[in-house]
Amino acid sequence: MSLLDLLNQAQGGRGLADLGRAFGLDPAMTEALAAQIAPAISGGVKRKAAEEGGLGVVLGQLQGQGQAGYYDAPTVAAAPEARVAGEDFLSQLFGDRQAAPELARAAAVKTGAPPEKAEAFTPALAAMLQGGMQRAAPDEEIDAAIGGMEVAGGDRAGAGLGDLLGALGGASSGEGGALGGIMAALTGGGGRAGAAPGGGLGQLLQMLDADGDGSPLDDVIGRFLK
Structure with missing residues (x-):
């Protein structure tokens, strides 16, 4: 899409x-x-x-x-x-x-x-x-992504859509800390590495990262x- x-x-x-x-x-x-x-x-x-x-x-x-x-x-x-x-x-x-x-x-x-x-x-x-x-893109997902980005070290150069998608899809039950909690919430408690969450912000970011x-x-x- x-x-x-x-x-x-x-x-x-x-x-x-x-x-x-x-x-x-x-x-x-x-x-x-x-x-x-x-x-x-x-x-x-x-x-x-x-x-x-x-x-x-x-x-x-x-x-x-x-x-x-x-x-x-x-x-x-x-x-x-x-x-x-x-x-x-x-x-x-x-x-x-x-x-x-x-x-x-x-x-x-x-x-x-x-x-x-x-x-x-x-x-x-x-x-x-x-x-x-x-x-x-539901606001609660955007707010969580912004919070997770800040925990991960801020909005640095080169931290583009692909990095955020990786964070969204890479959360797992074994990942600890605040970033893990935020991202696990976005992905419904975990998931396989590299998989963008279905629908919502993850789907939109995936579309933007592939398109253009x-x-x-x-x-x-x-x-x-x-």
């Missing part, structure tokens, strides 16, 4: 097309733009998580349910306040307010979409996607996240 799959599941499969329609985009062009932007966001998340302090930023963007309504009712994501929320999400991930327009322009070139429509659509799509990720490699907008991602 990928972030694009997550978008395509919204509102029983109608949500993405409904969002595009709000910007005058037909379903085919909406899907084409989403196929460019979603992997770029995933790649941005993955790279951000590997920066010093970046994993905390990523987990913080998944906390709460502030944007969940944009996933549940995608046409609401077309509203100005939702687009501001989407721009904020992208600027947090990429560290630059120009992330949304840059991604939009590059996606428009790749797909042939009208640039002004792509630029309006991109932050709305980001808000909808953030809402979907917030829906997928070789994104069609990788050159744009690289300009923001070195």
Whole structure:
């Protein structure tokens, strides 16, 4: 499963097309733009998580349910306040307010979409996607992961999604200490090493860790996240 799959599941499969329609985009062009932007966001998340302090930023963007309504009712994501929320999400991930327009322009070139429509659509799509990720990751699991990360030595450079996934899946009944207790709680008391927990935060992190490699907008991602 990928972030694009997550978008395509919204509102029983109608949500993405409904969002595009709000910007005058037909379903085919909406899907084409989403196929460019979603992997770029995933790649941005993955790279951000590997920066010093970046994993905390990523987990913080998944906390709460502030944007969940944009996933549940995608046409609401077309509203100005939702687009501001989407721009904020992208600027947090990429560290630059120009992330949304840059991604939009590059996606428009790749797909042939009208640039002004792509630029309006991109932050709305980001808000909808953030809402979907917030829906997928319960806050208690995020809080426990942040606590476990702090016990393990803080949010250091290189401690990316893969390291957190390993911690989530590597807890076992024989692992002691505070970190073991936190991670065992996340995995239901233990499990085999290397296995991500089913559903929730573990499934979302697994999706993000696998997705985004070789994104069609990788050159744009690289300009923001070195």
